[in-house]
Amino acid sequence: MPRVRVLEPQARSPGRAETATALTLAQRMPHLILESRRVAASLSHGIHGRRRAGIGETFWQFRPFVTGEAAQRIDWRRSGRDDRLYVREREWETAQSIWVWTDRSASMGFASDLAQASKIERALVLGLALGDTFVESGERVGLLGLMPPRAATHITETMAQALVADSRALDTDLPPSGSIATLDEAILISDFLSAPRDIAVSVEGISSRGARGHLVMIVDPVEETFPFQGQAILYDLEEGLSLRVGDAAAWGEAYRDRISQHRAEIEEIARSRGWTLTIHRTDRPASEAALRILTLVATSRGVSMGGR
Incomplete structure (x- = not known):
């Protein structure tokens, strides 16, 4: 029978236990940053850039280059006119942004020995x-x-720093309220074990101005299959409740039915807003889910993706 474990709160907020004198974020989140870069590198080889001809490429304005941006964004012809560096900004670039939210609540600390990593x-x-x-x-x-x-060029470190500094996220399993711009896209990453009505309120709030979005449901294999037998004690990591089960094998069928119903409700929430739902098991490579999300975002914007 598979064994399970639950990460402590500090493990769901990597780096907060470290001192403020740490020299770089890489010293506080080495595994996560390196792993994310490995995944990103594996994706970049098979993806076209998203810039495309048409209305989306309409010139918008020149603006000063900001330290930390990629050097290839600099318009050298315009910059050569004076002693400043400028970026040639296009209309679709100024109008669209990607927003990411990662659930770091208690249930995300769950991991079984069937998984490659914990959910968080x-x-x-x-x-x-x-x-x-x-x-x-x-x-x-x-x-x-x-x-x-x-x-920013070092967006991984920038994002990680913001996550490390934020402790409020450990107390909630829903994204911050508030809408985002019409052409923006949201990527919400969670196990989505909250009540569907609460998830629906969050999704409707974020998309109220017409923004598109993608739900990424992170699932441990044990949560999906419930491969237990005999007596078992189930814990609600969010509410601190527990339930003793006398015959786990018999109880498992009802559990799987309830999980299936819950997912159907989440899928309907996404569908009703024109969003997508991706279910990712933690015994599968992270690159699978990442590639699917990249493809869905490109599809929603009418952009083709393929080998370079």
Whole structure:
């Protein structure tokens, strides 16, 4: 029978136990940053850039180059006219941004020995890897409630710093309230074990101005299959409740039916707003979910993706 474990709160907020004198974020979140970069690198080889001809490429304005942006964004002809560096900004670039939110509540600390990583570790790696890949493709990426969209070269570290500094997220399993711009897209990464009505309120609030979005449901294999037998004690990590089960094998069928119903409700929430739902098991590579999200975002914007 598979064994399970639950991460402590500090493990769901990597780096908060470290001292403020740490030299770099890489010293506080080495595994997650390196893993996210590995995933991002594996994705970049098979993806076209998202810049495209048409209305989306309409010139908008020149603006001063900001330290930390990728050097390839500089318009050298315009910059050569005076002693400043300028970026040639296009209309679709100024109008669209990607917003990421990662659930770090108690239930995300769950992991079984069937998984490659805990749910929170996988969620953070996915969020950081997607941020890195989107910025490399010319997008701006922000964190809901934490960080405005930006196209900084070191977006992985920037996102990680914002996550490390935020302790409020440990107390909630729903994204911050508030809508985002019409052409923006939200990527919400969670196990979505909250009540569907609460998830619906959050999704409707974020998309109230017409923004598109994608739900990424992180699932441990044990949560999906419930492979237990005999007596078992189930714990609600969010509410601190427990339930003793006398015959886990018999109880498992009802559990799987309830999980199936719950997912159907989440899928309907996404469908009703024109959003997508991706279910990702933690015994599968993170790159699978990341590639699917990249494809869904590109599809929603009418952009083809393929090998370079």
